[in-house]
Amino acid sequence: MESLPKEETLQLRLKHYGPSCKLFFKENPIKIVRAEGQYMYDEQGKQYLDCINNVAHVGHCHPTVVKACTEQMSVLNTNSRFLHDNLVTYAKRLTATLPDKLSVCYFVNSGSEANDLALRLARTYTGNYDVVVMDNGYHGHVSSLIDISPYKFNHTGGEGQKPFVHLVPVPDVYRGLYRENVPEVGKKYAMEAKHVIDGARKRGRKIAAFISESLQSCGGQIIMPQGYLREVYKHVREAGAVCIADEVQVGFGRVGSHFWAFQAVDDEACPDIVSMGKPIGNGHPMSAVVTTPEIAEAFGATGMEYFNTFGGNPVSCAIGLAVMDVIDKEDLMGNAGRVGNYLMEGFRKLGEKHDIIGDVRGLGFFIGVDLVKDKTSREPATAEAQHVIYRMKERYILLSTDGPHRNVLKLKGPMCFTTEDADRVLVNLDQVLTEIEGARTRKHALLPAKVVAASSNNTLEHLPEHTMFTKDVHSKRSGPIFTGSHTLSHDAVFGNIKRPSDNDSDNDDEAKRQKTWAGVD
16 A cells, blocks of 8 residues: 555544544654564654553564464454364463463453453342442443543543442552551552442442452552552452452563563462453454353353454464463563563662652563652652653654653563663663753753754753643542642642542541542542
């Protein structure tokens, strides 16, 4: 197919593609025409280092995966109502990576489909409906998941918290309710979850499931403290509910030490349902749900058939097997651990030089660099973070930000990333942060998301007069801001309008607790 000029591509996208589907860079977006390994190339052949594409898990266009796809596609692709070796071979291979009790698979096509099915399984098995979720969590784009994703329902365009959804605080030991120096911090956060569950049950609510990412991604690359997950799972099961581990973003060896992130954060925690997606097919649309025989039997006992047109087709299963082959043969799980640790050590060294780096956290090649305006108050440096990703793009390195304040640089690129790639990131980030500090000194201001004219030696020529962000425009209620010993709500700082418990009575124990940890008076 003949390629179009970049501007024509952009205009056609604006005309024919939904406006809510955003580009990575609003100003001068990149047109990518091919990719290989950890590198992407634009229409002019310029190479970009990809630090954010966790879908291309074993590397863009890996030849083993491409070969498996094309060979099977040339022979047969049909649905799972026929017997085929690929489906059962893949199911056996996949379940072998999980605890023994997780032995029954359902194959679907996206992380959203997987989490939607996980909810159905939980609700059918328990006979209950309500869901306990972690604040700032995100689990998918379909209606059932928007309803349980505070990252969406508490942000612009969201409808707020539904009565059947119960929020527990994020176990964030850097900016959360309990900090890194608190003894048994995991248990303390788990007790907060127990109070929420108990409060809901006192009001007659019946809990079907607790769902959480094993490492929170959109919430700011949050690493759960030791002991948290096992304690929360215990409290959830005592309430008659089941535990869902959302591994869509963080599974398949990304954490370096284990194949699944829930194993890495707590070796005594075992969920009842695991959802997986994104990296499972290295860019091919596939996903899976794995659960226990008991839950699967209850789901089947309803008499309603579950059929997915494309889920478990021979091509998808061939691709899934190829991805697992590459992870094993190229030791990509080990590489994620080695390169991830190398990067985090480098970021921490930069933090000794640059006060804007407040925290570096991660497991394997799942890393967050929390940028702050002040290391004592830990006030999020939202504008600066946006500036960083644009300046790094100019240096042909693709980064993104996340977290409720969009101030956390996230790195979760292809697992074939090398230490040489890591050095490239570290050297360029060092230079960009030096620019920012120089701009602070000269102007006490920063342009948040615009590319500023740069001189040939990569130093900023000037920065126009501009005040710092005073409002987080992305969120109706992005959670608390903790400044020193005081806890301020997002509303108190930014004057926004929607709280999770606005419709609850102040006599409601759960409402009181949620208002406490959300910083709402």
